Amino acid sequence: MPRACVVGTGPAGLAVADVLLAAGVPVDLVDEQPRAGGNIGRAMTDAALGPMRRRPELGGGRYRPGHPVLSVSPAREVVVRGPQRIERERFDAVFLCTGASDGQLPRPGLRQAGVKTAGALQALLKGQDVVPEGRVVIAGAGPFLHVVAADLARAGARVTDVVDRVAVIAYTGLLAKSRGLIGNLIEFVRTQAFLRTRGVKVRFATEVVEMGPSTLHLGGGKSLGFDVLGLSDWFAPQTQLARTAGCTIGYSQLGRYFRVECDAYGRAGVPGIFVAGEGQGVRGAIHAGLSGRLAAIAWLVDQGRPAPDATALLARREQVIGFAEKLEMIMYPAAREIDASAIACPCERVPVAAVREAVAFGLEDLNSIKSVTRCGMGNCQGRYCEPVVCRLLEAAGRRPRAPLNQKTLVRPIPVGMLADG
Ligand SMILES: Cc1cc2nc3c(=O)[nH]c(=O)nc-3n(C[C@H](O)[C@H](O)[C@H](O)COP(=O)(O)OP(=O)(O)OC[C@H]3O[C@@H](n4cnc5c(N)ncnc54)[C@H](O)[C@@H]3O)c2cc1C
CATH class of the missing domain: 3.50.50.60 (FAD/NAD(P)-binding domain)
Structure with a gap:
């Protein structure tokens, strides 16, 4: 029996699990937070666990709260921070449903x-x-x-x-x-x-x-x-695991962030790896649930297994995306002037002026800007400063060319654990 790993227990991840468990596929459901529900439903622990509770007889997989996923390889090896040591396991399919984060200018x-x-x-x-x-x-x-x-x-x-x-x-x-x-x-x-x-x-x-x-x-x-x-001031997709997995990452001019480029089913350019929810672009909880269902259906179809019909889900998805894109248009008008003395990268305390200088020098890809300014080298690995640097590039009339490279690991861990793992 093929096995699937779902990273993230927000509406996208729970929708994936729901469809796969209904089809009899064992699912490992992993989240770094101690409670399920993602950003919208963190308080609704019991209801959020519905997929696992309703169909325990079909499980055989595991629910693993409080387990940060550190990386996912293109060969679908999932590296998880366990309580004592780093654990690695290969799955037949990996669904990345890691949501978005909010940040400040x-x-x-x-x-x-x-x-x-x-x-x-x-x-x-x-x-x-x-x-x-x-x-x-x-x-x-x-x-x-x-x-x-x-x-x-x-x-x-x-x-x-x-x-x-x-x-x-x-x-x-x-x-x-x-x-x-x-x-x-x-x-x-x-x-x-x-x-x-x-x-x-x-x-x-x-x-x-x-x-x-x-x-x-x-x-x-x-x-x-x-x-x-x-x-x-903004929301941006969390695409770090998709980057370690080798998925194609593209720039959204509307959202002013990098996101994973997928087909309508969340196929993310690497066999067996799917992205659902905000990783496709920030589109809200309804889209997250729809995209989770579609991703699970796509994998079942790819496996030649019976799957629910997706026609109505696809139509509804289009409608919701239309709304979300209009919302991004009104939320993020042309980049406003940002004070040169303000801090662009809080982890490394890089001032806006330093990024501007690098951009004026002609640098357009974020890794080059990182090398000369240290923007993105801190604990958060660019999660919070990447959308800021994108805005500074746009304000200078440039289109951000390539996102920050994401090396393993996407979360900091003690060195001792690395040595043991
Ligand atoms: C801070 C915040 C608050 C929000 N509050 C609301 C609200 O009140 N009302 C509303 O309508 N919308 C809200 N939204 C928007 C809403 O959360 C999203 O539209 C919806 O939850 C997206 O669902 P998702 O499944 O894609 O991601 P999420 O619900 O964000 O779930 C992603 C899950 O992935 C987990 N995760 C991420 N990275 C890793 C990793 N490396 N390892 C393990 N687990 C990982 C996270 O812990 C999280 O539980 C909020 C968004 C954010 C960022």
């Missing part, structure tokens, strides 16, 4: 206590019931900010303001055109109404320019006090 004063990403505040709340104390401001760009503000307010946090770079008219235009996605419109309106009842001031079309200790300076000369700030 460099600004003067950004790297100080009390500033987190909005996603980090939400993860602390959902994963560990941490409710921030004092005045909480959520800022950056996109509908996600409003969701986080509402979640925090519901949990008892004193959220005072939401500062969103996107204009309300842009949202209205987008939502009016989102045929088949009326749920998004209803959710957005409901969230605004809720924030109003909690006295949260929502400022649309407003830019965060810089920050001092406990003060945000906004475009138009206004200032705002805060104790805790959740700031998120």
Whole structure:
């Protein structure tokens, strides 16, 4: 019996597992987080494990929470950090469902206590019931900010303001055109109404320019006090494992990030390796579930096994992608001017000015920029500075040419473990 490994237990990974387990394929379901559900459902542990719980008799695979996957080879060898040692295992198919991360544009004063990403505040709340104390401001760009503000307010946090770079008219235009996605419109309106009842001031079309200790300076000369700030300007796919596996990585002009180039089923250019969910491009939870189902179906078909019909899933996928791309258009307009003194790579403390200098010198691929500036050499291996460097290249009129190379390992581990593994 062929065996499959699914990396990531968000909506994409769980959808893959659901289809494969229904077809009788043993699945190893691996996630570095201690609880299943991915970024949207981290709190719904039991429901999220549905695929495994409903069909234990078809398993034979394993659910492995708290296990970071360190690399995946083109020959489908999956390297996992186990409790004591590094473990390696080869599978017949590997489904990479590793989601996205949110990040911040460099600004003067950004790297100080009390500033987190909005996603980090939400993860602390959902994963560990941490409710921030004092005045909480959520800022950056996109509908996600409003969701986080509402979640925090519901949990008892004193959220005072939401500062969103996107204009309300842009949202209205987008939502009016989102045929088949009326749920998004209803959710957005409901969230605004809720924030109003909690006295949260929502400022649309407003830019965060810089920050001092406990003060945000906004475009138009206004200032705002805060104790805790959740700031998120962008989302970008986590493609590090796809890079170690040799998948084709391409640049998205709309999202201003690198993503995995796949066919509509998530076939990622390497036999037996599929990418589902945000790795294909940041498109939201509905797309993640659809793409997970499609990837599992594609592998079953490739194996000559019976598989569910994919016609309706493919049509719905197109519709959802259309909406997500329009959202990226309004979230990421032409790159704005970034202050030269701000930090582009927080791990290595590389200033924006150093990256600009490298770009002015004529460098266009990120590995060359990394060599001369150290941008991307730190702990996060470029997850947070790559989208920033892409924006700096675009601001200089260049198109980012090649992504950062991803060597094994995609997560830091103790040297002793490496020696034993
Ligand atoms: C921080 C954040 C918060 C979000 N909150 C919301 C929200 O409240 N509402 C909403 O509608 N949308 C939210 N989104 C968007 C939503 O999460 C996505 O649209 C959807 O969850 C994508 O599903 P996915 O399965 O592709 O990835 P995810 O749900 O992100 O799941 C990916 C999983 O892969 C795991 N993983 C990644 N790398 C590795 C590795 N190397 N080894 C092992 N496991 C790994 C992660 O731990 C994670 O559990 C959020 C996105 C982010 C980044």
